[in-house]
Amino acid sequence: MTGPLGVAIVGCGTISHQYLANLTAFPGVRVVACADIDPERAREVAARYGVPVAVAPEEAISHPDVELVVNLTIPAAHASVALAAVRAGRHVYNEKPFTVDRESGAELVEAAAAAGVLLGSAPDTFLGAGLQTAARLVAEGSIGTPLTALTLLQTPGPESWHPSPEFLFQRGAGPLFDMGPYYLTALVTLFGPARRVAAVGRRARRERVIGSGPRAGTRFAVEVPTHTAALLEFAAGQAATMVFSFDSPLCRAGFIEITGTEATMEVPDPNAFGGEVRLRRAGDDEWVPVPTTGSTAGRGLGVLDMAQAVREGRPHRATGELGLHVLDTMLAVAESAERAEFLPIGSTCPVPAPLPEDWDPHAVRFG
Template sequence: MTGPLGVAIVGCGNISHQYLSNLTSFPGVRVVACADLDLERAREVAGQYGVPVATSPQEAISHPDVELVVNLTVPAAHAEVALAAVLAGRHVYNEKPFTVDRESGARLVEAAEAAGVLLGSAPDTFLGAGLQTAARLVAEGAIGTPLTGLVLFQTPGPESWHPNPEFFFQPGAGPLFDMGPYYLTTLVTLFGPAARVAAAGRRARDERVVGSGPKAGTRFPVAVPTHTTALLEFAAGQAATMVFSFDSPLRRTGFIEITGTEATMRVPDPNTFGGEVGLRRAADDEWVPVPTKGTEAGRGLGVLDMAQAIREGRPHRTTGELGLHVLDTMIAVAESAERAEFVEIGSTCPIPAPLPEGWDPAAIRFD
């Protein structure tokens, strides 16, 4: 087929605006439909971005002009919605996390393979200029042989600013599952798949208090660890130390350092598409900045890469295997913290190929 790839957005919550602002500007895709269980919300979002159809999720999946479904539903619905789309012969891109458990994720990957459709998963931030530059430096040997990684995500927690923060502290969330996909995807794209992990988890308080909005002052229970520390070993031999915390008065986010035999590299915040890359060798007194090359267009790059892969008949980069492996790794971290023992990680995935230099979303067309 030729022409823009037909896309449906399923799930019209807050994150849909970030996707739609980009996808409606990329000439390689055409957003055909916006869908939500709340039809009024679907109509409002569709009208805001000039999308011609506002409908239910099932109607959007079966729309004849839809080739790819961008699944932005709540995590608990990711597997169900994605499987329905796959069984209808549609390609699917899931927001993170890929699914909420290993079993549903594995079934989804198997179903997509059997149906002959592509399966993708957020985050796609590793396709942005900052992390693509970091990946090229590692591949070119700028830090020598990669040895270790250090990851820090530390905040006091979102309850001080979020008007409805309770879901951040329930199973399937916490700092590990909320922010872990960004950091772990970055490590896997630089080192390759993880092999085993040892972790410890703590919960500073059994209750938290809503700090803003109409529910300010309301207490709510904490059901997950709010501080997780992990030592992750990779199949190729590297190791990484990771901290994910909602218990720190000191805010320190977007911190990733990769150390090799020749230099240490400072990696941009993995929740962004740009940022600064720095190198520091043993003889350096300061970080040496490295100019970044690539696009900073934002969320939806993974969808566009899938569209290009579909039209050109080649593999895409934000694969379901990558999303499943990151999910599997996060679950293994949680299991290790609970059991106080090393946990083996059974899944694997390929390292995504780098984007071609000069890859420009505004220039990708399928006429």
């Protein structure tokens, strides 16, 4: 096929607005349908973004003009929705986490390979200007040999602002599985795949209270650790110290530092597409900013790169293998915290190729 790639959005919750704002503006894709288990929500979102069709998820997956399904359902539904789309011959891009367990993730990767379709996974923030610039600096040797990383995410938790936060405190979420994919994906794209991990986890409260929206004041159960600290070793020998917490009154997020033999690099927030990259070499009194190049368009870059890969017959970058390795690593972190021991990480993945520095998502067209 030629022309813009036909896309269906399945799951019209909060995150869908960030995707739709971009995907409806990229000439390389055409959003054909919005779908949700709540028909009214699908209609409202479709109308807001000028999408012609609002249907149930199964109808969107089988729509004749849909070539790629963007799966924005809750984590517990990622595997089943994606597998249905793959079996229907559709390419699939899953929101993070890839799935909620290794078995369903591996089944999905195998099914996509057997069906001859592409499989992608969020986050695609590593395709933004900030992390692409950081990756080029590492590859060019600007910090010498990479040795270690420090990452930090501390917030009070999303229940204060999210109108329906319960799923963020259920299996497949919590700070590790909700925010960990951004930090781990960034490190894997900079260092390569992880090898083993040791971790501790804590749950500060068994209940939380919704702080905004029509259900403000509603209490709900917390099912997962809300603070996780991990020591991670990579296959190439680097080490990372990582903290993921929803228990801190002090909000500190987006912190990544990479230390090499020649310099330390301050990496932008991995939950953003832009940001400043700074270097500090031995003897420097101050951080030195490095100009960034690339796109800051936002969520959907991974979908567009997949569309381009489909049309050009080349590999894409935000792959299912990368998403599965990040999931495997997070599961190993959680299991290590439960068992109080170092655990190996059994999976691996290829490191994504860099984007061309002049890649412009608004200039990608087909036919």
